[in-house]
Amino acid sequence: MNEVSFQCKVNQLFDDGYAVKQRKSVVSHCAYLSYFANEIKSFDFSFSDNAFEELRQQFSQEQVRLLREPGLYDLIKANKKIGAFPFYSFIISISKVKRDYLEAALSLQLNVLVAAYELKKLKGYEDYIERAFDATRIIFTDNKYQPIIGLIEPYKTYTEKDFLEIREQSKLAPHHLTRLASLFDKYSARMPTISKRIRVDQPKEIPPDKKPNYTNKESLVPFEDDEPKYTEILATEGNVTTSNGDHLEKIIDEKTATRYFEFLLIAPDEVKKSARLKSQLANSVAANIERREKSLTTEFRFLTKHEVTILVKECMHNIDDTYFGLLLLSLITGRTISEFLDNEVVMTKAETGELSDHYVIRYKPSLPNYEMIKKAITLIKKPKGEVLLIIPKCMNNLIANITRLDLAIDSTKQAISDCISQMNKRYCTRFTLAKISSVMPFYLIKAGADAAEIALMKGSSVVQHAACYYYQVPVQKLIELHQDFLSYLDADNNYGLSDFKKKTDLTVGSALQLQEDTAKKLFAVLHAKLLEQLQMGWENIEVLHNYLTVYTLFILNLSTGHRPVKHPYHTIDAFDLETSTVFIADKESRSNSAGRVLKLPSLAKEQLNHYLTHLRHIHHYFAQLSYQDGKHITDTLLGELPLFSFIQDSRFLTITPKLLDDFCIDLLPIPLNWHRHFIRTWLRDNNAKPLAVDVFMGHVNGDGDPFSRYSGVSMKDLDEVARLLNQLLSKNLEIKPFSSIEGLRL
Structure with a gap:
């Protein structure tokens, strides 16, 4: 192949249609992977493109040698670290591919990496990405599966259809090919450059005889001597029609429906979930308006x-x-x-x-x-x-x-x-x-x-x-x-x-009013214990998980006033991270109207995201130990199992007040509902709106929904409560968000 610029080679590898920003990302990943294939002439290092030379300078020769070291994959496999480091294992698995299949393998790896890069910008696709990494790695490293690579056409952009056809041709590893097909199906459906055209009918021309006519008439009100006179322009009766207005309303209605249909097609799952939760809240508020109007208080x-x-x-x-x-x-x-x-x-x-x-x-x-x-x-x-x-x-x-x-x-x-x-x-x-x-x-x-x-x-x-x-x-x-x-x-x-x-x-x-200095020391001690467990590595992952669970629970409890109950916060579906809201139902056994919607402080939302990322990260580790353990974490992330749990001897334990109290006895030997006493007093001392505090604590009297038309509180008041609580968490208590991922990856 003649020597051409690296940019031209990207055009040969991929179809047209990439935005400039996406193309730069593709170029970056191509430069990274080119170190694994210097034997292939089409990926010669002597490119004339300056951008590629700059990218190459980011890697030392020692790093390049290590990445291409054939025994590096065997080393990570021998130490049972494949599940812990799926991306790194996916990258270095190219060293196990036979020379005859290297061109097609490199093209496949580039495609998977680009699809993963684009889907990573959205939420909810982590499992598809990780399963595709595992499937590619297994095909590359297992000799009996490498003939599949020979069926892959190099230098093209792959789609779901390509891998479904290969699955029909080859009887090897159909489930791995299905995982790759699923990745590219999601990639093609969610690609940000795709936009749906909205068709809007143009309004029809109004016939001349239907247009309103205007005539000049003298004012019917007599003018004062020093008042400037003016002429009124009045529409002639009989010529005005409402057909034009009806037609415009019809256009708007159809346009809204079209946009809603487009929203269902291209919106990420998190956005759809947020819309559903907001719709449920709106319906519940509307249902209370009539009852509230019948019992309004007046002066x-x-x-x-x-x-x-x-x-x-x-x-x-x-x-x-x-x-x-x-x-x-x-x-x-x-x-x-x-x-x-x-x-x-x-x-x-x-x-x-x-x-x-x-x-x-x-x-x-x-x-x-x-x-x-x-x-x-x-x-x-x-x-x-x-x-x-x-x-x-x-x-x-x-x-x-x-x-x-x-x-x-x-x-x-x-x-x-x-x-x-x-x-x-x-x-x-x-x-x-x-x-x-x-x-x-x-x-x-x-x-x-x-x-x-x-x-x-x-x-x-x-x-x-x-x-x-x-x-x-x-x-x-x-x-x-x-x-x-x-x-x-x-x-x-x-x-x-x-x-x-x-x-x-x-x-x-x-x-039961905890001193503020004591609360500050509590979170400092928990953070120090997390760092200590982090240094010990994967052999202490259960202890690290339990401390991170308590750390996250305490932050959320201070942010919401959640009562200490079994299965706190139920499942991940209780949270709407798009609008930073959470639905609390911690008193259902005593009242059928104790549920409430609250705003999450930004620090609490950040810590919750860290906890969810932590669950995705440890999923690979526990999935290798036991299928049931891996399925438990998967179901937790899908909202089918309670969000929070302890791990002991590879068993997932339900969070109960007794279990949480036993765990915290050495940290803070006082009743678990200390945070409700602490928050309510702190909010009132910092001039939070009284009724908003009652709504926050779940102490609203039985006079209707707190967010209905005539109530004295709104979500804006809860925004202010969330702002005050974020100040408490970040400044007064000096709490720092903690992620277990840092330090656990190579």
């Missing part, structure tokens, strides 16, 4: 600012009256009259200290007190305070009188109702006992208070609101919220209701 249930002002004025004017005093107490504390009369609310006066000369309502919520080993107690921030509602000093005499009186419940309620009726008649207001006790929680909601904060301040039904279990709130924050409410009641400061200014460092709420 008619609550008192207006004007009514509140009248109520405060009347109560302060009659401050010495017991009945008006009880109404004022109900207003400023959010308690009902019945709670005061039944002695469910205890008001005490502090004689000394910061609370001296103030009556105070103290409340200690009944929350779990977790038992743990002694050395773990120092890792937890224990709550040491109690809820304090501080009564203004101007009400001291009133409270002293009320505590001395033995008020009859029925007669007192009737007398208070009479007072309310008189005010409603005099001021045309809508006072009721229920509305008066609801003023404080309604104000706190509008002021951005958390549902747990409101429940703690009201001091009732705490055990019914799950948020109180996970939130450790500063007592000072509750005091400030209450003082802000008192300032709202006394906007002009006429009565001195907001008169407490002292500070406290006490907290109340969750008793």
Whole structure:
């Protein structure tokens, strides 16, 4: 063959149709593989193309000699590393091909490499690529299969049809030829240069008699003297038709259908999956709209600012009256009259200290007190305070009188109702006992208070609101919220209701609040253990896998608030990596509406991708040990088995809370749901939207879907939560994504 430039030889090897960027990739791979075939004249090294010379300079002569060393493949085979390094084994297997078959073998290897390079840009084709590498390697290295190479025509681009025909001609290795046919079938179907033409019908010409006619008419409105006059252009009645609009709508509908059909043909599987999940979410939201509209809350249930002002004025004017005093107490504390009369609310006066000369309502919520080993107690921030509602000093005499009186419940309620009726008649207001006790929680909601904060301040039904279990709130924050409410009641400061200014460092709420430094050290220790296991190589792959599983789970748990359950996150189908969302269903046994869709922080998404790559990587290793082990990993990646599992003695173990707790006992000997306490408190301390935090934690009340038309939260709010959590993971806790691939390949 005459000496020609390397670029021309590429044109001989492959058909036309490659983009410039693709051609450069092909040239690069051809230059790489040309070192294996210097015996072939058509691949002589004396090319005049400068680009090829530059590519050759990237390889030293020693590297070239090693790549062409015939015994190198035998060495890697003897050490049982073929499954661990499929690409490297595929490359060096060319050294085992007989001279008679070398041209065709090199052409096959080039085609496989180009197809793999293009498919690698897309997601979901890793198995096709790796199976094609294995098939090519086996055909090259097994003498009984090498006659198949003689049936391959060199110097052309191969398709699925070529290998199906060879499979019919030769009875050798039909399954290997099928793998190659599958690779080139996917390559031809997914090649980025392929584009489908969309046919759009042109709109028909509108007949002249159907076109709207326009005439000039004087304005029907008289002009002012200094106003500029103008002429109105009006369409003549009777000539306007809607046929043109209907035709355009039809075109748009057909165009949408055509695009959808094209989407189904060429979109990668991950994009199709993302579209399906978004469609399911949209349908579930639409199904809740009607139910939500029937139970909308309106301000008619609550008192207006004007009514509140009248109520405060009347109560302060009659401050010495017991009945008006009880109404004022109900207003400023959010308690009902019945709670005061039944002695469910205890008001005490502090004689000394910061609370001296103030009556105070103290409340200690009944929350779990977790038992743990002694050395773990120092890792937890224990709550040491109690809820304090501080009564203004101007009400001291009133409270002293009320505590001395033995008020009859029925007669007192009737007398208070009479007072309310008189005010409603005099001021045309809508006072009721229920509305008066609801003023404080309604104000706190509008002021951005958390549902747990409101429940703690009201001091009732705490055990019914799950948020109180996970939130450790500063007592000072509750005091400030209450003082802000008192300032709202006394906007002009006429009565001195907001008169407490002292500070406290006490907290109340969750008793399982991990210190931030401890969480930071936990991930640093896990990362160090992963690096340690990585250095030990494949003999410690099970330990490495287990630590990587825990590392990934902890990052995802901090990113989603997932409860510790069996089969956490179920399968890979729960994740939509195209839109960075995850569907959480961790409470199905207790509620049929506990499922929620959350946004993933970017660091968590990156770590999850590393974990999936890790599974694909170890698949070859375990597939050689056992067919069942290889199938288990394959089914996991296909979403047919749970995503996370431990490996012990080549057995895959289901993740359960007990198994995970046993594994983590030396890392962090505290209950597994520590992350839910940690995240909820951290998010509120960093000003996350209260309702968005409830949605994130799965604590939304039973009033409909949180993303329906009239809800108070949207996916944009969860985007902000994900941004805050990414800041927590990457900056505060200094977590680094970890991939086991680095250091495990040659």
